[in-house]
Amino acid sequence: MGLIAIIDYGMGNLRSVEKAFERVGHNAFIARSPAEVSKASHVVLPGVGGFPECMKNLTATGMIDAVYKSIESGKQFLGICLGLQLLFSESEEFGLHKGLNILQGRVVRFRLGKGFKVPHMGWNQINIKKDIPLLKGIPDNSFVYFVHSYYAAPSDSSIISTLSDYGGEFTSSVYKDNIFACQFHPEKSQDIGLRILKNFGDIG
Amino acid sequence: MLAKRIIPCLDVKEGRVVKGVSFVNLRDAGDPVEVARLYNDEGADEICFLDITASYEKRSILIDVVRNTAEQVFMPLTVGGGVGTLDDIRILLNAGADKVSINTAAVQNPEFVREASERFGSQCIVVAIDAKRVSPSSDNPPPLGTKLNSAPEKGGEKVGGIRWEVYIHGGRTPTDIDAVQWAKKMEEYSAGELLLTSMDKDGTRDGYDIDLTCTVSEEVSIPVIASGGAGTLGHLYEGLTAGKADAVLAASIFHYREYTIKEAKEYLKARGICVRI
Numbered sequence: 001m002g003l004i005a006i007i008d009y010g011m012g013n014l015r016s017v018e019k020a021f022e023r024v025g026h027n028a029f030i031a032r033s034p035a036e037v038s039k040a041s042h043v044v045l046p047g048v049g050g051f052p053e054c055m056k057n058l059t060a061t062g063m064i065d066a067v068y069k070s071i072e073s074g075k076q077f078l079g080i081c082l083g084l085q086l087l088f089s090e091s092e093e094f095g096l097h098k099g100l101n102i103l104q105g106r107v108v109r110f111r112l113g114k115g116f117k118v119p120h121m122g123w124n125q126i127n128i129k130k131d132i133p134l135l136k137g138i139p140d141n142s143f144v145y146f147v148h149s150y151y152a153a154p155s156d157s158s159i160i161s162t163l164s165d166y167g168g169e170f171t172s173s174v175y176k177d178n179i180f181a182c183q184f185h186p187e188k189s190q191d192i193g194l195r196i197l198k199n200f201g202d203i204g
Numbered sequence: 205m206l207a208k209r210i211i212p213c214l215d216v217k218e219g220r221v222v223k224g225v226s227f228v229n230l231r232d233a234g235d236p237v238e239v240a241r242l243y244n245d246e247g248a249d250e251i252c253f254l255d256i257t258a259s260y261e262k263r264s265i266l267i268d269v270v271r272n273t274a275e276q277v278f279m280p281l282t283v284g285g286g287v288g289t290l291d292d293i294r295i296l297l298n299a300g301a302d303k304v305s306i307n308t309a310a311v312q313n314p315e316f317v318r319e320a321s322e323r324f325g326s327q328c329i330v331v332a333i334d335a336k337r338v339s340p341s342s343d344n345p346p347p348l349g350t351k352l353n354s355a356p357e358k359g360g361e362k363v364g365g366i367r368w369e370v371y372i373h374g375g376r377t378p379t380d381i382d383a384v385q386w387a388k389k390m391e392e393y394s395a396g397e398l399l400l401t402s403m404d405k406d407g408t409r410d411g412y413d414i415d416l417t418c419t420v421s422e423e424v425s426i427p428v429i430a431s432g433g434a435g436t437l438g439h440l441y442e443g444l445t446a447g448k449a450d451a452v453l454a455a456s457i458f459h460y461r462e463y464t465i466k467e468a469k470e471y472l473k474a475r476g477i478c479v480r481i
Contacts, residue, residue: 012324013298020278049325117427117450119327119396123207123249123480143207143480145280147327147396166206188302190244190278 002076002201004028005040009061012048017080020187024194026201034066042201043070047082051093051107051150054082064100071102071179076204079181081148084174087181088152103174103181105154112167119149126162126172126184134173134180134199135161142192144184146172151183207480208444209249209451210468211282211429212458214239217256219265237272243458244277246465249480251277252305252399252453255285256374267299274300284332284399293320297328305330305399308372311379311386314393321394330429331395334375335368335383335416336403368416375403384419391424398424399453402432409435409456417447429453437463437471444477 004021006014008030021028028044031037045067047054058064071077079087088099091107099107110118123143128135151170154160161180164172173182180200186193215222220234232238240251251273255266263286270283283296284305293304310317310331321329368383387398400420402413412430421428430449434440434457443452457463463471469479 013300015298015300016274016278016302019275023278048327050322117425119426120206121327121397121427122209122451125205146206147280149326188278188280194278 001027002041002204003039004042004044004201005031005037006044006046007037007063007066008032009054009057009063011054011057011082012046014046017044017046017187020194020197021201024198024201026198028201031066034062034069037063037066037070040070040075041204042076042078043067044078044080044200045083045086046080047086049082051082051085051091051099052095052097054086055097055099058086058100067100068102074178076200077179077181078200079179080187081183081185084181084183085150085152087174087179088154091150093150102179103152103154103159103176104156105152107150107152109150110166110170116167119147120166121147123189124164124166124172124184126164127169128162130161130175132161132175132180133203134175134196136199137195138192144172144182144186144189144192146184148183205478207249207478208449208472209429210440210465210472210479211250211252211451211453212243212248212465213252213254213431213453213455214459215254215256215455216266216269216285218259218262219257219269222256236269237276239459240273240277240281243465244279247469247481248279248465249451250280250282252282252284254305255283257285260286267295270296270299270301282330282399284330288316290316290320290323293324293328297324301328303328303330303397305332307332307334310390310395311370311372311381314389317390317393317395321396326394326396329395330397330399331390332399332401333383333387333390333420334371334401334403335413336371336375336378337413337416338367338369339365366415371403375406383416384423387420387424387428391426395426397427397429399429399431400449405433406431408433411435411439412443412447412449412452414442414447417443417449421448421450427451437468440468441472441475441477444472 161175162173186196280302282303283301288309370381427450429451430443431453434454
């Protein structure tokens with residue numbers, strides 16, 4: 001069975017992700033150093049807060065290299081919320097900031113008309129665009145929990161695995177090779193979210 | 205489509221649910237962890253704990269409750285009551301809360317809201333506003349539920365001459381602050397969401413203050429949770445439609461098992477509201 005490392009880079013409580021993996025019977029731990037990440041077969045990059053602050057902390061903790069190495073070496077990789085956004089080239093949150101540039105595209109703010117509140121907060125549906133192992137057993141249009149004001153606009157639309165609708169379609173998850181990343185929070189999405197986390201650990 | 209949220213709220217005192225009633229399916233209806241798990245199973249969209257523990261020394265009990273709940277419930281958990289410092293927030297988030305709600309401390313120092321949002325992200329900072337109607341002339345208060353003919357004025361301070369005042373300290377202390385202006389200010393200070401409670405309606409079970417909810421919801425571009433007064437499923441519907449709320453919070457109708465969360469959602473869905481079932 002795989003060993004799942006949840007990257008701790010000082011951005012919030014990671015316990016909820018860890019216990020969600022525990023609930024579905026996977027072996028997960030919170031990795032506090034790049035060396036700990038290297039032991040794992042599966043790597044999770046969570047994240048809450050601001051994009052520049054997260055990039056800064058990833059660099060300061062040395063976890064940025066752990067992320068690159070994990071992905072290059074073909075480990076199964078899961079980005080959650082800001083952990084999805086960080087994978088992209090750049091974000092316009094608090095000015096324009098460079099991201100990890102593992103996936104091409106920009107992270108942009110919702111620009112919506114009256115009646116659409118930002119942050120996009122609550123339960124919204126995912127429209128499944130790709131038949132991928134991560135979404136095995138997940139019915140199309142399932143509700144998952146979101147809380148975010150920015151979303152990624154991938155340059156290559158073929159990596160989009162789900163779309164969601166909030167005053168227009170936006171990318172709610174992407175899938176490329178060994179990377180899956182979702183804008184929503186599977187660890188807060190009850191049974192649907194737990195199933196996605198189970199699927200992740202089951203790969204490989 | 206983004207679903208409207210149904211949020212059951214539990215008042216918690218010294219680690220116990222206030223006014224615990226006999227839940228058929230629970231071993232201990234006074235245990236907030238068990239009640240939270242029941243609501244989770246019924247499909248609540250979030251859960252809210254309001255800590256009303258008076259003694260500061262006993263507040264650590266709440267942290268254990270939050271931790272135990274977060275171990276078992278995989279949905280967002282908001283915790284409020286007595287949150288006054290960045291350290292209070294950090295401790296609650298580390299215990300497993302997803303959001304904290306700030307009330308009195310925000311009024312005493314609005315910068316606190318900004319600091320908290322910058323530090324932890326606005327997604328976890330809820331500002332709770334307790335609002336009470338103020339009539340144009342105190343000699344002649346407009347009766348509650350009065351149909352208002354005029355549309356909200358530009359700027360939103362008044363609806364048909366009615367305004368609302370912010371109260372703090374659990375509703376005991378008036379502040380002379382206009383609730384609609386305050387809501388806008390809290391949005392500027394990076395609050396992620398507003399939990400708007402009508403003090404006039406709270407406990408009456410005759411419906412949310414729709415004028416208040418609608419006025420605030422139209423004036424801000426962050427989500428608004430309607431609170432105070434829900435007594436029927438129709439009230440939930442009203443709060444989400446006429447009140448334009450993004451979410452409705454209710455305590456007693458769920459707490460006393462008059463309706464389950466599931467029944468509430470089926471009712472709303474049948475009336476065309478997008479809910480998660």
